[in-house]
Amino acid sequence: xxxxxxxxxIEDNKDDEALTLRALRKNNILNDxxxxxxxxxALDYLFVRGVHAGRDPEILPQIVLLDLNLPKVSGLSVLxxxxxxxxxxxxxxxxxxxxKEDEDIIESYELGANSYIRKPVEFARFSEAVKTLGxxxxxxxxxxxxxxx
Amino acid sequence: MLLTFRAKLVAIVATAGxxxxxxxxxxxxxxxxxxxxxxxxxxxxxxxxxxxxxxDATFERLWRGFEDAVAAHDAEALTATRLVHxxxxxxxxxxRGAIDPAAATRLKDAFxxxxxxxxDVSRRLLGDETGEAxxxxxxxxxxxxxxxxxxxxxxxxxxxxxxxxxxVEATRAESSAKxxxxxxGLGCLIAVIGLSAWLGRDVLRSVDDLAVGLRxxxxxxxxxxxxxxxxxxxxxxxxxxxQMATSLERxxxxxxxxxxxxxxxxxxxPDAMVIAGRDGRIALVNxxxxxLFGYRRSDLVGAEAEVLLPERLRRRDGSNGxxxxxxxxxxxxxxxxxxxxxxQNGAEFPIEISVSPIETDEGTLVSSAIRxxxxxxxxxxxxxxxxxELEAFSYSVAHDLRAPLRAINGYAIALTExxxxxxxxxxxxxxxxxxxxxxxxxxxxxxxxxxxxxxxxNMKREPVDLTHLARATIAQLRTIEPxxxxxxxxxxxxxxxxxxxxxxxxxxxxxxxxxxxxxxxAAAQIVFGCxxxxxxxxxxxxxxxxxxxxxxxxxxxxxxxxxLHTSDEFPGTGIGLATVRRIVERHGGRxxxxxxxxxxxxFHFTFVDAKEAE
Numbered sequence: 100x101x102x103x104x105x106x107x108x109i110e111d112n113k114d115d116e117a118l119t120l121r122a123l124r125k126n127n128i129l130n131d132x133x134x135x136x137x138x139x140x141a142l143d144y145l146f147v148r149g150v151h152a153g154r155d156p157e158i159l160p161q162i163v164l165l166d167l168n169l170p171k172v173s174g175l176s177v178l179x180x181x182x183x184x185x186x187x188x189x190x191x192x193x194x195x196x197x198x199k200e201d202e203d204i205i206e207s208y209e210l211g212a213n214s215y216i217r218k219p220v221e222f223a224r225f226s227e228a229v230k231t232l233g234x235x236x237x238x239x240x241x242x243x244x245x246x247x248x
Numbered sequence: 249m250l251l252t253f254r255a256k257l258v259a260i261v262a263t264a265g266x267x268x269x270x271x272x273x274x275x276x277x278x279x280x281x282x283x284x285x286x287x288x289x290x291x292x293x294x295x296x297x298x299x300x301x302x303x304d305a306t307f308e309r310l311w312r313g314f315e316d317a318v319a320a321h322d323a324e325a326l327t328a329t330r331l332v333h334x335x336x337x338x339x340x341x342x343x344r345g346a347i348d349p350a351a352a353t354r355l356k357d358a359f360x361x362x363x364x365x366x367x368d369v370s371r372r373l374l375g376d377e378t379g380e381a382x383x384x385x386x387x388x389x390x391x392x393x394x395x396x397x398x399x400x401x402x403x404x405x406x407x408x409x410x411x412x413x414x415x416v417e418a419t420r421a422e423s424s425a426k427x428x429x430x431x432x433g434l435g436c437l438i439a440v441i442g443l444s445a446w447l448g449r450d451v452l453r454s455v456d457d458l459a460v461g462l463r464x465x466x467x468x469x470x471x472x473x474x475x476x477x478x479x480x481x482x483x484x485x486x487x488x489x490x491q492m493a494t495s496l497e498r499x500x501x502x503x504x505x506x507x508x509x510x511x512x513x514x515x516x517x518p519d520a521m522v523i524a525g526r527d528g529r530i531a532l533v534n535x536x537x538x539x540l541f542g543y544r545r546s547d548l549v550g551a552e553a554e555v556l557l558p559e560r561l562r563r564r565d566g567s568n569g570x571x572x573x574x575x576x577x578x579x580x581x582x583x584x585x586x587x588x589x590x591x592q593n594g595a596e597f598p599i600e601i602s603v604s605p606i607e608t609d610e611g612t613l614v615s616s617a618i619r620x621x622x623x624x625x626x627x628x629x630x631x632x633x634x635x636x637e638l639e640a641f642s643y644s645v646a647h648d649l650r651a652p653l654r655a656i657n658g659y660a661i662a663l664t665e666x667x668x669x670x671x672x673x674x675x676x677x678x679x680x681x682x683x684x685x686x687x688x689x690x691x692x693x694x695x696x697x698x699x700x701x702x703x704x705x706n707m708k709r710e711p712v713d714l715t716h717l718a719r720a721t722i723a724q725l726r727t728i729e730p731x732x733x734x735x736x737x738x739x740x741x742x743x744x745x746x747x748x749x750x751x752x753x754x755x756x757x758x759x760x761x762x763x764x765x766x767x768x769x770a771a772a773q774i775v776f777g778c779x780x781x782x783x784x785x786x787x788x789x790x791x792x793x794x795x796x797x798x799x800x801x802x803x804x805x806x807x808x809x810x811x812l813h814t815s816d817e818f819p820g821t822g823i824g825l826a827t828v829r830r831i832v833e834r835h836g837g838r839x840x841x842x843x844x845x846x847x848x849x850x851f852h853f854t855f856v857d858a859k860e861a862e
Contacts, residue, residue: 114655121662168647197650220650220690221683222658 105131107160109141109177110195111169118222119164119195119229126230130161138172141165142180145187159190162236165212167196167203175206182211191236253480256447263443267436274432278425285418293411295346300404303343306336307359307400311393314366318373326370333363343404351403355396362396365389454482462489470497519617524553526611540620542592556618558590589618598625642700645693653693657686688815695823698753699808702830707747714742714788717752718776721759734763734772742778742788744855746835754831757824758790758851764818765794765849785856793848802841828853 106123110116116134123132135141143149145163147156163181167174174194181187193214194207204215213236216228310332317325336359344352369389372382454477461474473490476483514521520537524530533548541548541556548555554562589599600621606613660683664676671679715738722736744751759774766772772793779787797805797812804810808826828851832839835855843849 112651114658115651118654118658118662121658197647197654218650218654220653220657221687222654222661225654225658 104159104161105133107141107144107163108132108134109138109163109169109174110134110166111136112166115166115195115218118225122222122226122229125226126234128229128234133160137170138174138177140171141169141177142172145181145190146184159186161191163190163192164195165192167194167207175203175210178207178210178212193232193236253451253482256451256480260440260444260447264436264440267432267439271429271432271436275425275429278421278428282418282421282425285414285421289411289414289418291345293414295343296404299343299346300401303336303339303400303404304397306332306339307397310336310363311366314370318370321374323374326367326374329367329370347403351399355399355403358392358396358399362389362392365392450478451480451482453477454480454486458482458486458489461486461493465489465493465496468500470494470500517617519619522548522553522556522616522618523606524614524616526614528553531613537618540591540618541589547592553616556589558588558596561587586621589620597622600624638700642697646697649693650690653686653690657683657690660686688819692821692823695821695827699823699827699830702750702753702827702834705747705750707750707834709745710748712744712746712748712751714744714751714755715740715776717748717755718742718759721752721755722763722774725760725763729763732763732767732772734766734774736774736776738776739778739781742776742781744786744788746855750831750834754828754853755790757828761824762790762792762794762849764820765796766792767794767818769794779852785854787852787854789850789852791848791850796843796845796847796849797841798845799843802843805841806839 106128108116108119110119120132123130133144135144140150144151144154145160147154165174165178169177174196178192178194181190181192191213192211193216194212195216195218196203197218207215214232216225216232219225310329313325313329313332317323317329337356340347340352340356340359347355365385366389369382369385372385457475457477461472464472470493473493474486476486476490514523514532514534517534517536520540521532521534522530522537523532530548530551530553533545535545537543537548538545543555584600584602586598586600588596590596598621600619602617604615606615660679663671664679664683668676718738719736722734722738726732726734755776759776762774766774775789775791777789777791779789795813795818801810801812805812806825806829809822810826811820811822813820829839832853832855837853837855839851839853841849841851
């Protein structure tokens, strides 16, 4: 069981990033949050390569918050590669997107997303969803929220 | 000659028959005459031939009988002479026809005279009487005997010349009869032949005229009718032939006119028309074909229709096997097929070709209508591009436009939450308004995307339980606003065929509206039901007792962004009913609304065209 397990937030929009972090904080989810800006970097981080080649490979994120609409490598593609790799196969992935397209939702689940949060315009509803889902998956991983300084 | 052919034939036969009868009659008359001659010879002359010897012999037997009786001195023998006397008379009597009656009487008298004298002399001699008287008596008796013999010879004299003359007469009669018969026969023959020839000449001339006329008709020349002579059957045939020729000529003219019309039509067709035979060779093209493919008409007629296709599409050269011009059945149900055409200069361009068979006297032809679809293809490509752009636009709206709204809403709330105590009441109010506006714009974007999705989505028809959907929708509304008290009545078991996703959106919108517009009612009621549920076109309805609307705006209800209420009265985007109408129309149905201000509203909708269902 990994300690200090961070939350991996894959998000290219800085506002969404700030609001997501705020939602996590407001809901007392105090894990480290590793932020990557695009699909390619996300894969580098997960598979410990490229700019993230130097990081401790033992540390796996406790949960991945994945935006679908990403530069370079799309969120769905990240999800597909992540599920194809032995190391990350079982990683909990919560898809975050503003898309309401049924196809996206269906495809996400087909590719093995554990959950899906639609990013509504109303921050309150987003915060509520983060709270519900985030807590669920964090608790399911039997990991105590810890804050790394 | 106003005689029918039949009458002419009858006349010939009758003439021949009459001639035959005449001949038979003449023959009979002549034969009768000859027979009469021969009969006369037989009756008059033949008995005479042996009469004289016979009578002479009997007479001799008589006078010898007398002499013998006297010489033998026998009275009985004398009596026996009576028999001979009777025989003679019988013979004479039998020969009466052959002897002139006067001569016969004379012979009989002379015979009786002699007999009396001879019998008397014989009887006296038997009585031995002698004397001078006796000698005288014997002399008288001998004179009478001589006389009787003379008379006998006279009476039975046989005239050979007369007989010869009679035979000559008979022979001549028979000979002349032969001549008569021959001449009558010849006459009749000449008459019959002459009549036949005379009548036949008419018939032959008519037959010749008919043959010449019909031969001319056969070549298609109807300008000269068959000459009609007389009133016989052939004339009738000729008249009929002329009528037929007139009809044929008219038919020909009509046919020609129809063909001209067809050609005019062909020429004026907006498409290139190519008519090819079963052998795939072009029989006919129109001006548009020349224009479209750059060939001259004379180059195309008789050529393989496939020259109009690029080589790779030709059957001979390619392997795709489709023979577009020859086999109308190659095109499923005559539906247009999109292909490429090839101009004379080798340039290819997209075409649409519709092929249909034409049944003609010369067999099945294949008519192809070819249309240059370059422009359409360009528009289609542009449309496809713009659809892709629209798709991208929708996606962009969904994702990228919402992100800033989220930021506005999120930061406004963050400001309120984190620095609320440092702001005045007005500032907090403004921040609330900013957050609410962003939220409202988010709803608008969602509604617009939903409308776009309804128009784009692929329809999948399946049986849908509307009652179940309606109840689930209302249940959802109750969880969102548990404080509301709304009576919902749904008819059981309402079903239709349709796309379940779209029908769900339809009911969510209609029931959501009813839910929303009854919010100010103390005893809100929503009914989902159906009129004529068992008919081909059931009419469903959603009725509420809410705010209702003015019927004057009934049509405006379904237009996008049309709202009859302010957002303060009832919130909304103005897109819900537009979405509803789009869904109903995509199912081939219709929707209409009834209501009045303050008295609720009813939305009727069908999923089947009522006119089609009837």
